[in-house]
Amino acid sequence: MFERFLVGPSLEFGGVALEDLVAEFGTPLYLLDAAVVRARARALRSAGGEAHIAYASKANSTLALLQIIEQGGLDVDAASIGEIEAALRAGFGGHQITLHGNAKTDVELHAAVQLGIRRIVIDDFVEIGRLALLAEAADKRVSVLVRVAPGVDPKTHLAIRTGQDDTKFGFNIGNGSALQAIEAVRAQKSLHLRGLHFHVGSQLMNSQAHVAAIRRCGELARDADGIEELVVGGGLGIRYTPDDNPQSVSAFVDSIFHAVKRAFKNDQPKIGFEPGRWLVGEAGTTIYRVAVRKSVGRKTYVAVDGGMADNPRPQLYGAVYSAFNASKPGEDHDATFKIAGRHCETDTLIEKAKLPPSTDVGDLIAIPSTGAYNACMASNYNRYPRPATVIVEGGEAFLAVQRESIDQVFVNERLR
Numbered sequence: 001m002f003e004r005f006l007v008g009p010s011l012e013f014g015g016v017a018l019e020d021l022v023a024e025f026g027t028p029l030y031l032l033d034a035a036v037v038r039a040r041a042r043a044l045r046s047a048g049g050e051a052h053i054a055y056a057s058k059a060n061s062t063l064a065l066l067q068i069i070e071q072g073g074l075d076v077d078a079a080s081i082g083e084i085e086a087a088l089r090a091g092f093g094g095h096q097i098t099l100h101g102n103a104k105t106d107v108e109l110h111a112a113v114q115l116g117i118r119r120i121v122i123d124d125f126v127e128i129g130r131l132a133l134l135a136e137a138a139d140k141r142v143s144v145l146v147r148v149a150p151g152v153d154p155k156t157h158l159a160i161r162t163g164q165d166d167t168k169f170g171f172n173i174g175n176g177s178a179l180q181a182i183e184a185v186r187a188q189k190s191l192h193l194r195g196l197h198f199h200v201g202s203q204l205m206n207s208q209a210h211v212a213a214i215r216r217c218g219e220l221a222r223d224a225d226g227i228e229e230l231v232v233g234g235g236l237g238i239r240y241t242p243d244d245n246p247q248s249v250s251a252f253v254d255s256i257f258h259a260v261k262r263a264f265k266n267d268q269p270k271i272g273f274e275p276g277r278w279l280v281g282e283a284g285t286t287i288y289r290v291a292v293r294k295s296v297g298r299k300t301y302v303a304v305d306g307g308m309a310d311n312p313r314p315q316l317y318g319a320v321y322s323a324f325n326a327s328k329p330g331e332d333h334d335a336t337f338k339i340a341g342r343h344c345e346t347d348t349l350i351e352k353a354k355l356p357p358s359t360d361v362g363d364l365i366a367i368p369s370t371g372a373y374n375a376c377m378a379s380n381y382n383r384y385p386r387p388a389t390v391i392v393e394g395g396e397a398f399l400a401v402q403r404e405s406i407d408q409v410f411v412n413e414r415l416r
């Protein structure tokens, strides 16, 4: 996985020597390769043709990264008032934002109405009435999508499965709720029903679950009539290890187009995609320094200067990453190490990492594919300040998020 970082005998990231980046910005360090994000935005737009594409900003809403996405011609989806704020600060207009959420606050709905955002995705019956009132009070007609639970079970980790019948999200197609929701929205003058939305799950290796969901939505659209749009959520997976083999984006998009054609027959809706992880995940790499090497029985640990506070995914989802020794890229990576974090519990980052046998204290360890759901899910566990994010492009490094200081960790607290 690390060959792409090798330039001659040394390692570079976006045209900058890794050693220089670490010398300037320290470790642990989130690196983002802007060229990868731009290339993926381009690839998706060219595969997607007329489809609407909104980046799911929950994956990483670092402002300077959102700017790159906006320059790439994509819109954005937000799941909270904070993500709306991030999109606005990064330069998106309200008309480019879609709002999600299964428990939106009045503050969020009100902001969405005032900003004239592109779509609000309705998730519950109570929300229909609440939003209609807010829209009436503002004398506006708000465009909405009805989020449906299509009753399909994607094969992915339980915590990121959302398409099944008993999900907390949206309206169940199978028990008739989705059709009722469509009718309830249509009964409100201040709401304009544009279509349907689903998101079946995340880190999916192919479009099977999407295709099944589209079939269900096609059936629903025949009963509901006049569905102009179908947003198929995000979900396309990425490579965390050399063994991961996700479908290509063009094959994924084509299979969605094909499925919609078949399911909707003469009434073709406009299609929307909402990728998060696929756009930014592989653009990111986290750099750590080895703090301790320790052998216990047959295991050899390397403990690094980060862990579950900067990457909670192994703990939360059993996510498996790969690593390489960025100080010794030329050496064979043929010894097995357990990479441990520095937190006060068993926060294993990688159970079985292949590294050079000589890996030792002071070496830099790089973990690729950390651009999605790492920085945005980071915490201050054990009172560690969160890492910096540096965006690298064309041989230049841009400090997008500065490293938190120890004072910032305490900034909201008072003693009695």
Ligand code: LLP
Binding pocket: 056, 058, 059, 100, 160, 198, 199, 201, 202, 203, 233, 234, 235, 236, 274, 275, 276, 277, 278, 313, 317, 372, 373
């Ligand atoms: N649209 C909606 C409505 C979503 O809920 C999500 C992700 C996406 C789009 C983007 O999905 P993606 O393309 O990134 O798979 N924290 C978890 C992932 C949670 C995903 C939540 N929803 C993780 O680290 O794996």
